[in-house]
Amino acid sequence: MNFLNRFRDVFIFVGGLWVVFALNWVLSGALYQYGLVPRHIGTLPGILVSPFLHADYVHLISNSVPLLILGCLVSLERRGDRKGQFRSVCLALILFSGGLVWCFGRTALHIGASGLVYGLLGYLLGSAWWRRDFRSIVIAVFVLALYSGLISGLFIPTRGVSFEAHLFGFLSGGLISYISNVSKKYI
Secondary structure (H helix, E strand, C coil): CCCHHHHHHHHHHHHHHHHHHHHHHHCCCHHHHHCECCCCHHHCCHHHHHHHCCCCHHHHHHHHHHHHHHHHHHHHCCCCCCCCHHHHHHHHHHHHHHHHHHHHCCCCCECCCHHHHHHHHHHHHHHHHHHCCHHHHHHHHHHHHHHHHHHHHHCCCCCCCCHHHHHHHHHHHHHHHHHHHCCCCCC
16 A cells, blocks of 8 residues: 555545535535534534534634644554554544534534544544554654643633533543553544
8 A cells, every 4th residue: 555545534534524614605604503512402513524624714724724734643553464553543532522512512613623632632532542562652752742832722712712521532532542552442
């Protein structure tokens, strides 16, 4: 498998975010109705859809760049000939963190892929903790050097920002890392 092919799923996912953003712009924001509002049965599909919805292009860019970097790092950690590491981790993160936001988040519209960004961060740090191999530790040190500023977003609520998605994304990433590495059930 060639090197760039390994990152294909990451590029497709981030490209999908941009396609949905453009479509939502053309539709004058009509897709926001599919966002996630905690404990409202009608917004359960928002668990899967809300990571694709962004308030504006700054919001989209601020999620796209770390998704590309962290997603590629998850793809690098693939074991053997196993394909789809990013895809399976990403889907598990969307379901776990979105489900937790739906159950425990503030009653507000939650949109954006920042929960996924924090989930990938938690997953990579958790992988270093559980594996304790050279490759995982180097990746974790790189991630901490690059994104240590994200840690404040876990605990400091900011108006208009879903800190719940950040927190539950990060915790879900750690849990998925545990399941994947300690129990040897590869997600």
